[in-house]
Amino acid sequence: MADLLAPLSLRDVTSPNRIAVSPMCQYSCAPDGLPTEWHRVHLGSRAVGGAGIVMTEATAVDPAGRITPHDLGIWSDDHATALEPITDFVRDQGALPAIQLAHAGHKASKKRPWEGNVPIRPDDGGWEVISPSPEAYPPFDGDRPAIRKADGDDIQDVIDAYRDAARRSLTAGFEIVEIHAAHGYLLHEFLSPVTNRRTDDYGGGFENRTRLLRDVVAAVREVWPDGKPLFVRISGTDWLDDRESWTVDQSARLAADLADLGVDLIDVSSGGIHPDQTVSGGPNFQVPLAERVREGADVAVGAVGGVTEAEQADALVRNGRADLVLVGREFLRDPYFGLRAVGALERDPEAVAEQWPVQYRRAARR
Template identity: 65%
Template sequence: MTDDLFAPLTIRETTVRNRVMVSPMCQYSCDTDGLATDWHEVHLGSRATGGAGIVMTEATAVEPRGRITPNDLGIWSDEHAEALAPITDFIADRGATSAIQLAHAGRKASKTRPWDGSDPLSPDEGGWETLAPSATPYPYEEGRAETRKMDRDDVDGLVEDFAVAAERALDAGFDVAEVHAAHGYLLHEFLSPVTNDRDDEYGGDFEGRTRLLREVTAAVREVWPDDRPVFVRVSASDWLPDRESWTVEDTARLGPLLAEAGADLIDVSSGGVHPDQQIPQTGPNYQVRYAERVAENTDALVGAVGGITEPAQADALIRNGRADLAIVGREHLRDPYFALHAAEALGATDRVEVPVQYRRGFQ
């Protein structure tokens, strides 16, 4: 039989109840020091109640300097894991699979929240030194704290930070760990020649620029249980056609290397490394073709993102073999119960569990 949106998906020994995943979306809602709050429990828990197969946290910083804003989620201490544990318990109780996106913002760190302007924070305003493969700050931003080129100790420390964060995520009860290497954040900065002008083993050619991501993926895989999946999110293209940059073909070449390092699924997005990017088009399924290109080159599973808003659209991605997961972002902000409503629209209500408290609304 052809798989559809509500077919279970088994990755290693972890079975996801359907092919709908809540995309990692920053909430910028921590009060202090990256600790999860009631907001995170309600936000993530409602999407699990709403029928999604995988519910993933926002980008969760592996060390304090890895936050985009002071209000970002973190997992650099046992206290952070303890704050997240009730959330994973609730997600599991609702039958969904919990996932965490492990991240470091690199040179795009130390900013105010979007609704406060996304302005760079100076040290006097509570900002911090940002780290990057090269000592070049994110363009067109005045007044931010210094961007420092990472030395070898920083690089080694970062790999360790991701591994230890994964161990804490496991203690918190997560089923899936995702390495964030997209959207212009630190691991993507190492991939792209736009942001990486190093001349050591972590720069230069394709092998050098991909080395850190491969090492981080392997380090997370090493501490993650064999029966649970590791995902990696990548930006398929920098969308900078007028200069040497990271391209879709680079991403396709990277796919099998990530699988070799231990990635079970590649979550394919795009862009974010430079504000001059020129995205050729947006709209429904506008990034799906990049996931398909990656899938052509690797045995790893792929997730498709971008403009997925309708039940039939998400179902067609799976039925037509274009992706293994439909990763739904903004539509889950509009409708926490997207998966339950999709089941109604697709005539699949017998394949989802509507909470007894809500069944009057689904009859």
């Protein structure tokens, strides 16, 4: 069996393979944050298409934590109820339903990408946003929603919102929770000295800047069952070598701390904190970051970014560079990337056919 197709067991949960659908925002909800038929089809088709883990887009733990007014949310029990049919369907296809919990911080209150991705001011339907520091996020310095430095009550509210969202995620039937601490959103804003200029217990040195994420992880673990895995997505680096910023060495140090708190897998992405970032893209461009985290902490890692081929993904697992491969844009191009991977890597035609849904098996053999 190809390494990519081997099961991955974390705690009491086993993925049938090492292929995961990376969180990909769809911006397709009404302002109430409830999932639509789009979400049922989008996530369900990837489960039919052979992914072992199917993860939602960034799902807001609080209305003020939405990137746009059209983000998916889980800030009420109604959201959990609406998500349950989707998790049921994903599970029925043999995949694990997973959810990414998020708060957008000072990158919240924006229009959708295809509407310009520009900030929405409160007097135009937007809302006040919070940040570790009150400086406006470039390049919208003069045209941003009201921005406020998070105080102690705000921080506690964020911790409580993540805890409540994890509890609702369990009710909704998710098998894996991922905490989003990457891409310049709130938890990453606290991690990075680029955006965190506080001088209290949540700013300054490494211990203080990582405190909020550690508090959130501990709160989620209070309600998330011991038998179910907890992931954290981080930006492995800010890609800002010309200034004090978040680095891969700090990521490895953080990963060790998170493992001690009960995190089972670090999903290593990168960037998003500032438009001055210089990213070297291309195939596997973030994999070295995942490798460094894997070397520095006793925790599983997920690699993401520039993965388009089954053989490429298999090599990442086979060569010990990652335990899980998260695929984003290729799953948008091909919802059946997982089944295509089985066909490319498995030599036994009968074994290939067995991976396909029974309804599709007449097309499995060529």
